[in-house]
Amino acid sequence: MTAYRLSSGGLVDRSKALSFTFDGRPLRGFAGDTLASALLANDQLLVGRSFKYHRPRGIVSAGPSEPNALVTLGSGARSDPNTKATVAELYAGLTARSQNRWPSLGFDVGAVNGLLSPFLGAGFYYKTFMWPRQLWEKLYEPVIRRAAGLGRAGLERDPESYEKSWAFCDLLVVGGGPAGLMAALTAGRAGLRVILADEDFRLGGSLLSETETVDGGAAPAFAERVVAELQSLENVTLLSRTTVFGWYDDNVFGAVERVQKHVAEPSAKLPTERVWRIAAKRALLATGAEERPLVFGGNDRPGVMMAGAIGTYAHRHGVSAGKSVAIFTSGSSGYRTARSLSAKGVTVSTIIDSRPEASDAVPHGVRVIRSGSIVDTKGRQRLSGIVVERSGFEELIACDALGMSGGWSPVVHLACQRGARPVWSDALKAFAAPDVGDTLRVVGAANGVYTLAGCLRDGAEKAAAIAAELGFNAAAAPLPVTETEAEPSFAALWYVPGAKSKAFVDFQNDVHTKDLGLALREGFGHVEHAKRYTTSGMATDQGKLSNINAVGILAGMRGVSPAEVGTTTFRPFYTPVSFGALAGTSRDVHATPTRKSPLHEWGKKHGATFVDSGLWFRSAWFPRAGEKTWRESVDREVLNVRANVGLCDVSTLGKIEVFGPDAAEFLNRLYCNAILKLPVGKARYGLMLREDGFVFDDGTVSRLADDHFFVTTTTAMAGAVMSHMDYCAQVLWPDLKVRFCSVSDQWAQMAIAGPNAREVLQQLVDEDISETAFPFLSARATALRGGINARLFRISFSGELAFELAVPAGYGEAVADQIMEAGRAHKICAYGVEALNVLRLEKGLLTHAEFDGRVTPDDAGLGRMFSAQKPDFIGKHLSARYGLTAADRMQIVGLKPVDKDKDIRAGAHLLKEGMKPSTLNDQGWVSSAGYSPVLGHHIALAFLKSGRERYGEKVAVWDKLRDHEVIAEVCDPVFVDPENKKLKA
Amino acid sequence: MASLITCPHCGVRPKEEFAIRGDASLIRPAPSASDEAWHDYVYVRANPRGRTVEHWHHIAGCRRFLVVERDTVTHEVYSVVDGTAAAREARR
């Protein structure tokens, strides 16, 4: 027994015992404990195994910088690997497991790596495992992968939910310690909209483990009073359990709130975690400072901890890290911790001070060894003693806990995430925050102000200054009264010479001083190279404790100042953030919004199978009783449309109203074919190019009045076309008098196609829709019997006599019902996009399966639509380039299998018969293919080099990917009714 | 800039409301312009390191093309103006 719970004190609620397990062992802690403090209270010193050498490791810190005490919390689909025990809030029923050990934490086979360490130095893997080549994936890599990694992710579906929220404020205070609380209080009283975020579950920061008094009372009580006042202010939002992880452009911060991570039975109404995006006019970083570890032989033995952490466990959690504590310090802070521990009744035996002289007060009964250094530690899985060297003499001192205090490093992470580098300060012997302007300022210990009084003052002053800048009046309130305290002083001690065993710099990644030496020797002395070569600072703690020492050591070895070495780059995330939190609610079927057609319910009623089309659901086919495959349904639908009539929902097409005296001119410039002289009451097929001459989209243009057009786009490109039109109207031709807006959602649109279409539709409209009165490509606003506004178009995407009828979306279903009823006698059926696709394929009409962004109008057989006479339109000029007009371009053709029983599949490539497959011999590819129930065999559309000259030629349709090859005859792409007799019937 | 854009019509808006089109300094050549002029317009970009102008389409807002003048290194925004006004200005 070494670590234990003190008989009294701390901010834990001793009346609320919480039971939990560690590696299956039932243990007890109190409300207010972290997992780490509870483990210590139960004398569980050994918590994990290191990454490379699988060395036994214990708790080092009392916060987010923890490199060692990583556990897996929870089980099954609710496991959280790599959780830092030092920040995990204890709750009843918590289960924790150690990681990276086999078979058990106490006996880990992987520890053999430690014996092999001379061979496993930094970068050893770059120099070996190359012979024979095949063994890398088969042997070396699997072994390396299994040994590496830390916790285990089961990748099971996460049962919990997440969300996001925006927040806006005048002042964001990051960190709820003395400086942060004072800043929030000052700004809050002045009336600013303030957000105070702190990663801890209890606000107060260092006040919670502070022994000094504030306003004559205990520091935690002061914190509590301030928090209470802040809570009472309507303009202040307190976010505890919230880590600000990133600082982004425009002073926007990312923060993650652990809403229910500390709850055994989470409420379904609340998210587990919530990501905040906080847009702040000003921000104050009150993130404190990190105590530095010391790099000495055996410094990773469980029981060796940060001195301040020992203090925190004693004061905040009422836990002593040991029966006999030693402190190794390079400055005054070690003494301060020793005094506070003594005051708490924790036995401090020895202070080893690296400095020859010091004037710090020594608590009664504590031995001080000046100019001392620790060269080794004793004990197996827990510390039993330290080997102290002084003036060439070594002494073994028994102790079961050792506190390291190597001075302080301000936590300036966030301030350095947008490109500015931290600045070396000789005065602070640390890297300080750079000046990043007014929007983000650093305050308190993060600003190198280490006394309690200084922090309180700094927070109040900076917040008052910000209030004034933003036009608020911050009345000067008296500062809280504190005890007199000197700024801590320390010597920069990057590593302790004379190590008798490995002296670790980066605990988690097992980087020790020799690794850095090797890196330097091999030319990796640049701080970024050293990091990448040794992996120092790349562990889950991102080097919060180790980076500064690595820089110092490199500086020492290179004989330059730390300023010259510099730091590696600070990047989000300050501490790791879950995928789930960042994804929020956008997951699974809610990954993107869903768009539903006004005829969705109508489709459902008719048994539609739906298919995704971008954000839309579309009716794909309508299976009927007895139909076993989709093909049966589709064939029936196609044949029925060709023989009788069908109704298809085409509401998902993009629909745009275009108005204005220059509307015709605008559209004339937008499409490659002529629009200017389109008569009122007429529709026209339109083809749009990109400026580089390739087809962008196709659709129809209908002129409803001289200055009023109705334009449709494909479903897929509706948004892109609308944006393109915005660009053309606003930027390219701002002087054209044209206005337009999307009406895609206003109209339900139906295609009624087939020889009986007219008979069916005529029952709904009074207007004469005979061939003479309403011929092919007519377009008209009309009304249904019963008075509903409608638009009627004589256009066809099937080659049949067809109409498209648009009605206000809400009426879509009722009108479709009516058409189906009217069509019953005419054998109407509902048909979906699959049948639509076959119908258009039979007719040689093209979709974005053909228009893949690399196709010219001529490639597509639409060269006649390219109006060279027009002075200007998008894509005209660059269409003339050699590569777009070359004779060997691939052109659209039809394909028919020579053996009519064979199928052709989209995606196959084309080869001349008998030619060897090769990129050079590749003749083209199949863009669309399907079974034509009308013809009784498969057909396809394909792009073939110089295809139009090759009708009648036989080509190999080569689908090596699916081991499928057929011979097909090249033909005209129009398979059905090439004379358009049905269309114009 | 990469977090918030102040739209002259809609106010301060998050980045995800915009679609970025690209270089706003380009002027579409006359139909009769040379092949080289057209090539440069469609394919060549100054791609400055530092101050640049870029079209941001406020696609989830006013649907206006905005000209955002900004720095490509610091991401500082100098001005945001409506694209039509800027286009007219440029043509003058």
Place this chain on the structure above:
Amino acid sequence: MRYSAFSIVRNALSGNLNWKPQWRQPQPKSHYDVIIVGGGGHGLSTAYYLAKEFGVKNVAVLEKGYLGSGNVGRNTTIVRSNYMLPGNEPFYEFSMKLWEGLEQDLNYNVMLSQRGVIMLYHSDAQRDAYVRRGNAMWMEGVEAELIERDQLKKMIPFLNYDHARYPILGGLLQRRAGTARHDAVAWGYARGADQHGVDIIEHCEVTGIRRENGVVTGVETSNGFIGCGKLALAAAGNSSRVGEMADLKLPLESHVLQAFVTEGLKPCIDHVIVYGGGHFYISQSDKGGLVFGAEIDGYSSYAQRGNLATAEHVMEEGVSMIPGLSRVRVLRAWGGVMDMSMDGSPIIDRTSIDNLYLNCGWCYGGFKATPASGYCFAHLIARNDTHPVARALRLDRFARGYAVDEAGAGPQPNLH
């Protein structure tokens, strides 16, 4: 010093004190036959192949930062040759073959891991597009497999088969594709080039290009003027800036692409998986971190950092594809500056200026191209003749109407 198991043992026994720098830190000479601007993957591999394959040994690589400080050290390490267009596929397959012999060639373990890259499809149309691509690969003799849903479920059981917004129907797999350790590629090429006599000069920024009578004669640098016979630009995201020094205007925009890594985990993802419902892709490094990314942030940028909106979108796609990622924690995000070209494909070519050569436009596909890019660029520089697999990648393709537009998105860089 040749690396081998023996050298490791021998050095270990002598306390690892005898290892030598992996490349020298030479002072620049006053003149080189070839100067390469950019000490990233492409610049270093160009130097290596120039010296080793083409006998041009009087070469310097000038790097403004530390070696490998550009995109070679900040990518998602994917290596593949699963392209569709005839202008691309032979080039990337040539690269793939070089990868497969690279470690032995360099005597440096770049940890090429041919674990397979699978691109998921979620609709019939997407499947057809991947079939087209797979067959294009086979045309070039590159193996590809179409994995259908049932088979995929066995192979990768943790994908979102049951609740996905866009159903996962299958995938296109290239088994030979995979990952490599990015930094090691830079270091391996640097060491190899150095051993062949190439001078690698770090922290040497090119500030001007000197021309006499229209011919390049050398570069002004932060270390003074250095003369050269030929000047080869391999400056990735800074290509436009370096090109500007020679009055070259390029079809490029620089954009930032973010990448991410999670905390280390025991092996759980054994392939490189690419989401077809967005742009997300993910693999697991040998150290255990899940390495992933998606699309560029969308605005032109020279800042090596990204924005939160894009990062959140990346996570949305990730969780949509693999619901079990939800509780995995993301450790770090970084940004690389991509030289996005106008058709999404790279440029390896001479320029209108004598003795000035250009290698740029890698978009976010530069890492996998590192060996072939260097080899073909070296071929061009040494022989003044385009390597056969790089013929489609010339600069004049835009003017001639031969864009190599794999995405079919047209001349807007941020759409590629």
Place this chain on the structure above:
Amino acid sequence: MVRDYNNRHALDQKLRGTPKPANADHLEVGHWQAIATVLAHVGLETAVERALSSTPELSLRYCGPGEWLVVSEVDTPVGLMRRLDMLCGTQAHVVDQSDGRVLMRLSGPCARRILAKGIGVDLHPAAFARGGSTNVLCGHIAINLARTGEDLFELIVSRSFAESLFDDLMTMGRAFDLSAAFSD
């Protein structure tokens, strides 16, 4: 054959038969109202805005320069078109959107907090005052948002997105027991 056609609401499937009692935070889905897009002729933006603002029955929602959604609780869609034609038919193009848009009214003490989960605009009354309206992104869906009272917001969304937006809002409001129903 002549018949009456039934107009089906986009959220019919979601809300038909929902019990009416509303919680403190409530989402009321407008059952019927007339909505139109008004696009001012180039140069006449101010005149059109003046004309539209002069009619108390119409509420004006700003979309962009010279573009508004006009909402009427008293007119039929055809009636609104007629009224707008008379008001500004020579100065603007008027497009019926009554079937293409769905209006939702979010009210309650937590309305702002609910919306903050999807909308990246400062909704503090000092920044977004009563009477304000704007197009904005809510989650992944573009909407028009108006503040019609201290704790009262109206959202107008394209019909095809209405179900998705509705689902999103209910998720955003779950912590506050957000209820939903058609308006009477």
